[in-house]
Amino acid sequence: MTHWSESARRMLGYDAVEAVGRTAVDVLGDHAAGEARRALEERTRWLRTALVRHRDGHLLNIWLLARRLDGDGGAEWLMAESPAPGPLADEDRTLAEWGFAQSPHHIGLFDTELRAMRVNTALERAAALPEDRIRGMVPSEIVVSPQSPLVDQAMREVIETGEQRQVDTYARVPGESRERAWSVALAPLTNPEGVVCGVSLTASDRTEHYWARRRLMLVNEAGSRIGSTLDITRTAEELIEVATPELADYAAVDLLSFIQRGDEPPADSPTGPVTMRRAAMRSVDGEFPEGTLNPGDPTEYPMSSPVAECLALGRPAVYEITAPTLTAWAEHDPERAARLRLYGAHSVMIVPMRARGVTLGVALFARKQHPAPFESDDLLLAEEITARAAVCIDNARRYARERQTAVTLQRSLLPQTQPAQAALQIASRYLPAGGQAGVGGDWFDIIPLSGARVGLVVGDVVGHGIQAAATMGRLRSAVRTLADIDLPPDELLTHLDDVVIRLGAEAFDADAEVVGDIGATCLYAVYDPVVGRCSLASAGHPLPAVVRPDGVAHTLDAPIGPPLGLGGLPFETAEFDLPEGSLLALYTDGLIEARSHDMDEGRHTLLRVLDYPGRSIASPDELCDDAFAALLPDRPDDDSVLLIARTRRLKEGQVASWEVPFDPAAVARARTDAVSRLTEWGLDDELGFTAELVVSELITNAIRYGQPPIHLRLIHERALICEVSDASYTSPRLRRARVFDEGGRGLLLVAQLTQRWGTRYTPDGKTIWADISPMSG
Template sequence: MTSSRTGGDDRAARRPGDPVDESATAGARVDAHGIVTGWSEGARRLLGYRAAEVVGRPAASLLAREPPVEMLRSLRTLPRWSGTATLRHRDGHHLAVNLLAHRRELDGEDAGGGEWLLLSPLIRSAPPLQDDTLVMWAFTRSPVTTALYDTGLRLRRANADMERVIGLPEAAMQGLRVSEIVVDPESDRTEQCMRRALETGEQQHLQQILHLAGHEGETVWTTSLTPVRDAGGEIRGVLLSAHDITEEHLAKQRLALLNEASIRIGSTLDLARTAQELADVAIPQLADFVTVDLLPAIEGGDDPRAGSPPSPVMLRRVAYQSVLEGCPEVVVGRGTVAAYPDESTAARCLTAGRPLIENMTASALDQVASQTPARAERMRRYGFHSVLAVPMRARGITLGVATFSRHRRPEPFEQDDLLLGEEITARAAVCIDNARRYTRERRTSLTLQSSLLPRGLPPQAAVDVASRYLPASTQAGVGGDWFDVIPLSGARVALVVGDVVGHGVQASAAMGRLRTAVRTLADVDLPPDELLTHLDDMVIRLSAEAESTAGTAGDTGATCLYAVYDPVSRRCAMARAGHPVPAVAMPDGTVVFPDVPAGPPLGLGGLPFEVTEMELPEGTVLALYTDGLIEARGRDVDDGLAALRGVLSRPAASLESTCDTVLRTLLPDQPDDDVALLMARTRALDATHVATWDVPPDPAAVAETRKKAIRQLSAWGLDEAAFVTELVVSELVTNAIRYGGAPIQLRLIRDRNLICEVSDASSTSPHLRRARTFDEGGRGLLLVAQLTQGWGTRHTLTGKTIWAEQALSPSSSPTPKTD
């Protein structure tokens, strides 16, 4: 019965057609001091007193004799009491009544300890039922909680299971309504469904969470309300059948929590975030406060030492969560390493290697206070009463401990909670171990990749260069992107950018092998298309090796762009294997993406690569990059190319600043893929740095050619190089006349080094050999190799070119242009 039904002057009006008679129950409210604060119409009918005559008086004045000691003790200690009391009627005679008393807690500062709601039915007994004995036995002894209510929603019969669940005998409940037997907001909903069953004649169903007297916690019920008809089909009452599904409900909740944990925990490879996801998912379904502490070695990716941790146990707080806003229970902040004494729950859990449940009794809190007073103070302040500690283990390694605590939920942890906490902690431990292993592999990959990428780009006469390498976010992992700048003969330079499929150490190792192969093939001076063909064959071999080693299909693949720029002719030849097209920014601000045939990615085999050549004005900027630069998440590739065009079209102070602007404009803070960016501004070597002569195929022309070369060195102020140059020119021109074919040409190039080149129409390459004592020849190339910085042969479409380089002193070499 609610307060609106037991007010000070309670003459409840019965609505026309309403079968429920509010005044059929005598009800009164009594405060904690024993003073009557509410009096119903039913109470007036029972005892004859009007509300004004009773409200404000002690309830004891209504008793005909002193109440039993057991009754007083029960009223002081129990939430509900039922029994017989003898009351004094207004006219003086005594009444023995069945009395049901509920204690209710009131909100607000003036609640004063709550109040008692006293109820007594005016209907003393039910008319006898005409059912046979077997039906009565089936009703009273049914394992289903069952009660029969009349059309006034008053209880007529209750079976034994109803008596057990409610904790009252049938006699104490007869004549009362559901809302008077169980004082709970859900009772009103039950009565609404009972009314609907009477009105519609249809069975009603509902599921409820109830706080029943005599039960420690919440119980969950499914209730069916069935209209009861007589032989003529007229509805005579409602049969209530209830099933306790608390265990099933809790099992579903646990399964739902496990499912949620499998979805929410491990969404990234970030160790701290994974730990926080464990703490978040356990609140509030499992615990009121959760902490996750890891052994300090874990966060660095290392394996912790074997065996039990040393005493005292040192743990780093990684995550925590609470049902209270701001987590006021926290003593140890995130990232802090704290000591846990041997007798602490966390230390005992890690030492035992199994989960532990500890009830925080007064003696247990005293022990915590003797070791860590700050923790004990918070536990007392917030009412910690039960703690569950679960070791975090994965793949045989102990990672740390997850601690679950309750201070708002009254139920202590039990075995089912332990199993649930162990399950979700095990899931989180695997994810944390994956993150730990990934952290270690990422660190190894970054170290390996850093060692394989060029530490510094060598100065070039052909181009000024700037570069950037940006590893992907932690989630994506380190990839196999690389770039390189390779000096070639004839003052030329090769620019390379590539991208190996995959991430991690394997991708970094494959990148290192490909970069080495590109440098080796570039040293042979192959054209871009032929170089990519050889590189394609190598990737196919790497895939075959991976397949034979691992027993599974190899997945090695890569894309690559290879460009060669000649500062003398100012021509650039480039070919690509499935790689993004380069950007070319002209000196006037025009930016183009040249039509370089895409070619297949490396590793497919059997398909040709094509070369595109273009002449570049001096000061042209070439931008070579990997796909991570333009294919950021949520952005179309064309939008990325347009953004790159916009940056390159604007003048910049230097290539370095342009690189920074490109990354800042095109990339988010955490890119999804590795990014390699190589930018080169072209230079040109004009006639003041290059001298060329045609040589007749006549041995007599060697002397005249030698003189021309010496005169050119004198004009350049390189007289100190005359002796070696004279010998080199003599040897190379003589070999071309003797073993090569017309036309023959000599070219001297002066940049940082002095380069001597002799070209002829023969494709036969010379080679070093050791001359015997009495041989007349065979020593020329050996001398050239000993006296120069380097020499070699490159093949052309019309023959070959033999070249040799001499190092010049800094004062003799031309001053390079800088940004």
């Protein structure tokens, strides 16, 4: 024997000191101990009555239970004994009655007709009826609930099958406002012959578990439903959709004004009177305590009102809407208190919305039809789902602010107005990406060039966000700088390719040890209205659509070079004639490519919009609107740019040109010819002196430093353009002459007397040009 309990001492008379260490045969006798040992060698459990010797020598008839335990130290046996059964004593019957009556579970005994025979005290309290009144009732009469018939039906099935059943049901206890959850166990009551004579019903109150599960499900639902978008209003709507009707009969969200304005949040929580804007609200019966207040309307809360106090303290609060409460509210906000009284709410929760230390607004919850007032668990639940919504609203606020910053940056980097030029009638459209993509790096530009020419640019930087917009701005500035030195399209893209490579090298991440590659495409076109010719080059960008005067639209057939940033690969310029009245449409891939169609389908749709045989010619503005309506969804996935230009030609009378002999004596003749043409144009009074001086200086420089042949061309567009060409590639240099220098002042005079001037290189040499306007003259 290794262990000996106190109950064993009372039954057999041996102390633990006397029993432990002796064999079981010595203590219990050979008959009981030996039989148990032999049985346990074959099985793990043995139970029977046995004669056991008491310490004083007499024999006891007891129940002996033996179990085999296989431990680390080898096989052991646990033996337990109890007195053999005999007739039930009166005190035992009394104890059994007490156990039935005082059990915490709700117990009832029913006959085969489902009539109540016995119920315990717990069931009496639940039914609010004494046992003598309950006898003879069926369960659906004892507890009246829409689910009571389910219990009756389950009891009939127990009587018919003789099998136990488990039923989960919900019923309200008389005198309570909240529904309770019950787990009902049904078991058959049989006589010694096994015939079912009745049913026992044991109901356990699972209300706390039930409501905890409901709250957990609501929290899970809030986690999956709230914050599905980065839209502030939609997030507020999702919060109230989750809260009603599960938690409240009415819910509303009011947000501070800085969120809608996109301003930075205030440093401290608001104190004093608070003005907010209603973001969302919902009611189960369509009635609202605020009357005519609609989403988007401002709402004011006076200082010391419950809402203002909760915001100032940053703590939620529950209010029971009693007469004293309404009286106190009326002191601070009489109008809202009166509307609340008319609405009929009996319980209100106010929960501040805070995220990352910033107060965003407040969530309001009210119960009207729901009979139970808000409790502490409801307040914790409201705080949980409101905190979830607050984080999502703050994320949406931050995203909206970042997007607005990127959009503002991008729009500031795009042309705000069209430059003055007479070569093209131009219309443009730009639409940033919608949804969560953020703004991209699409851009366009219209650049007046020398000789009345115009440069058209469209480009696309890969990616979205502020970084893409900033890169776009740098590339646009680079294109304008390169265009100002009159580079042909292929050379301009070559230099722009070097710029992109340098930008990528600057984006080197020392920590990640990777180079931040920058991908971009660009198309640069130059139109000359004097000869009606267009030259362009593409760096991985879609080619423009062309509509000639016959009205038939087609995509230009020209080589497409590699995207910018690859380096070392050539670009090629394509040239083609554009008769007056032709259309040239430049665009980015966001216009023709979408989830609903591929680029080829989008390109065909654009051509159908531009094609106009047999119908009136639309203006570029109308065509831009038609193209956007036909190709773009309400919330495009990528930025879209469209630039449509209708060509114009300068009339013959607006251009005059002469070949100038390579002789200093020819300068005077050139001045005379120029002044004569200005007289025909009616410009001699305003620009005669300046033009004569500029022509003289430019031709003199060409004869002195250039190579024949020399050409003089005057163009009368918005201003007077003077161009002198020669076969030399030597570029003139502006410098200040010293006191005793005989030359070096010519270009300085030209720069002072003209609006602008510069050098343009051609395959045959160079052209020095100057724009002369009445202001510069």
